[in-house]
Amino acid sequence: MIKSKIKLALLASTLSVAFLSGCSDDDDKIAPIIEPEPLVVTYDVTVTNLTYSQPFSPLSVVLHNDGALWSIGEPASVALEKLAESGANADLFALSNVTVSAAGNGILMPGASETVSISIEDTTESLLSLATMLVNTNDGFTGLNSISLSDLMVGDSWSAMTGVYDAGTEANSEMAGTIPGPADGGAGYESARDDSDIVSMHRGVVSMDDGLMSSVLTQAHKFDQPTAKITITRTE
Amino acid sequence: MKVINKVLIPSCLALLAGPLSAAELDIKVTNLTHGIYFTPLLITAHTSDAHLYELGMAASEDLQKVAEGGDISGFSSTLATINADSSENPAGGLLAPGASTETMLSTTDGNVHLSIVSMLLPTNDGFVGLDSWSIPDEPGTYTVYLNGYDAGTEANNEIINGGGMPGVLGIPVDPSGNNGTGAVGVTDMEENSMVHVHRGNLGDTDVSAGMSDLDSTVHRWLNPVAKVTITVN
Numbered sequence: 251m252i253k254s255k256i257k258l259a260l261l262a263s264t265l266s267v268a269f270l271s272g273c274s275d276d277d278d279k280i281a282p283i284i285e286p287e288p289l290v291v292t293y294d295v296t297v298t299n300l301t302y303s304q305p306f307s308p309l310s311v312v313l314h315n316d317g318a319l320w321s322i323g324e325p326a327s328v329a330l331e332k333l334a335e336s337g338a339n340a341d342l343f344a345l346s347n348v349t350v351s352a353a354g355n356g357i358l359m360p361g362a363s364e365t366v367s368i369s370i371e372d373t374t375e376s377l378l379s380l381a382t383m384l385v386n387t388n389d390g391f392t393g394l395n396s397i398s399l400s401d402l403m404v405g406d407s408w409s410a411m412t413g414v415y416d417a418g419t420e421a422n423s424e425m426a427g428t429i430p431g432p433a434d435g436g437a438g439y440e441s442a443r444d445d446s447d448i449v450s451m452h453r454g455v456v457s458m459d460d461g462l463m464s465s466v467l468t469q470a471h472k473f474d475q476p477t478a479k480i481t482i483t484r485t486e
Numbered sequence: 487m488k489v490i491n492k493v494l495i496p497s498c499l500a501l502l503a504g505p506l507s508a509a510e511l512d513i514k515v516t517n518l519t520h521g522i523y524f525t526p527l528l529i530t531a532h533t534s535d536a537h538l539y540e541l542g543m544a545a546s547e548d549l550q551k552v553a554e555g556g557d558i559s560g561f562s563s564t565l566a567t568i569n570a571d572s573s574e575n576p577a578g579g580l581l582a583p584g585a586s587t588e589t590m591l592s593t594t595d596g597n598v599h600l601s602i603v604s605m606l607l608p609t610n611d612g613f614v615g616l617d618s619w620s621i622p623d624e625p626g627t628y629t630v631y632l633n634g635y636d637a638g639t640e641a642n643n644e645i646i647n648g649g650g651m652p653g654v655l656g657i658p659v660d661p662s663g664n665n666g667t668g669a670v671g672v673t674d675m676e677e678n679s680m681v682h683v684h685r686g687n688l689g690d691t692d693v694s695a696g697m698s699d700l701d702s703t704v705h706r707w708l709n710p711v712a713k714v715t716i717t718v719n
Contacts, residue, residue, distance in 0.1 A: 298542035300683040302636065361638070361680030363542050411633075459672070459688055459697065469672055469697075472685040474709050476633065479541050 288371040292486045293399065295380060297354075298363040298479040300411075303470040305431060306392075306478070307337025307383040309354030311366050313376040317347040318396045320449045326417040330449075333381050334389040334417035336430055336438025342381065349376065358382070367485075375400045378482060385431030386471045388424065389417040389445070390452045392478045399484070407483040411476035414452035421445045424455060424465035434466045451475075509593045509621060512717040513573070515602070516586040519711050521704040522634075523582055523661045524614060525556025525605040526575035530565055531593040537618050538601045539681050545637040547652065549603065549681075553613040553637035555650030555658060556605040571597050580607070580661055593621070602632070602714065606707075608660040608700060611640040612684045614712045627717045631710035636684040643671040644688060644698035657699070664704045666693035683709070 299306050320330055329341035343351035352368040370376055381393035392412045402408060421444045427436040456462040459469035517524050539549045548560035558574060565572050576589035599618040606612035614632050622628060640655060646665050649656025672688050689702030
């Protein structure tokens, strides 16, 4: 819309030079109204779920200028705790350092891929973070933490295979009622923190088939690193 | 003007020649696992658009033959049709846990990406893989670590019954002989039919029954499963 306005204005002013003498009445109309056009910067973030039987909660992508979504050895934020225990991303998107957010369409099943586009105006200096819960775990998640996008030119891609982290906010009991995914259909977020209260790499799930009789998980829910392939492509 | 042409044209050719030209590679593959063998390796340099497999995509029949039975003959035929440069079975058989094999690969113009596949034994349809790695122009030594993948073509029942043909359920053999027998099977389902990261063997400690013929104290692994060192000469 803005583009076409400018084009019209430019065309009109060109014409006005050519026919200056005969068009004095048009002078008011052709005064160019050139608003600064915002630079739109867009990233396509494609995630492939590489697990056997761990659906991902809706992909949660944010751009931010500073900070980190998590730090190994430090307690998880409440926003990350909610995402890792239930997949809920409202708090994550509302974090004060987040400039733009974008969510996936729904659960991303094992073997499936989804692309989420995220756009921001007038900066190429953002950090990108992404989080998604492995829903058949107590509080396991994968994602990206503060990836600098400043070197990514239009058309460039960056790719990574990501591991699984444990938010450390909920004991990995694997017990009925504690896991929100289809393996259980249990509770998601609980405010009480009954685990180490530090973010770490995930040690994997045990499952009933591996001797944890109180687990609702089976051998199918086991996983190894990495669990996701993520590609960021700057498209504009 | 003539001078400029003489200077510019050769340098442009040199720029183009880098990524597209032939290369002499020394490639070393090390099996990093504790108790998993690699079946005959297929190492191949091919054009940038070719893949032996892609994560999140269904396995080809050629990959299924490798992942279920260690058979690289399908890929061998297919790769010949696209003029790939391959090193087949450099270890002369199985590559044992902890063992390494080295091979030289001369690549022709255009074959600028490197791929590797080999079955993880004993598994139902697990394989170690490198998918279309861009061979650097710059001479030097490069190290890549590889993961264990599941072809998604067979249920991981973990029963050793000699079944290695595509579509035949079961594991061909445990080369180390640490397996049990008489298992009822871990599962008869394959939920994820796309190539994905292998969740690992379950195994158990029952040598004459149980769910699995594999030994949970021997036949497990964690990624990475292979180290590949590529020297570009």
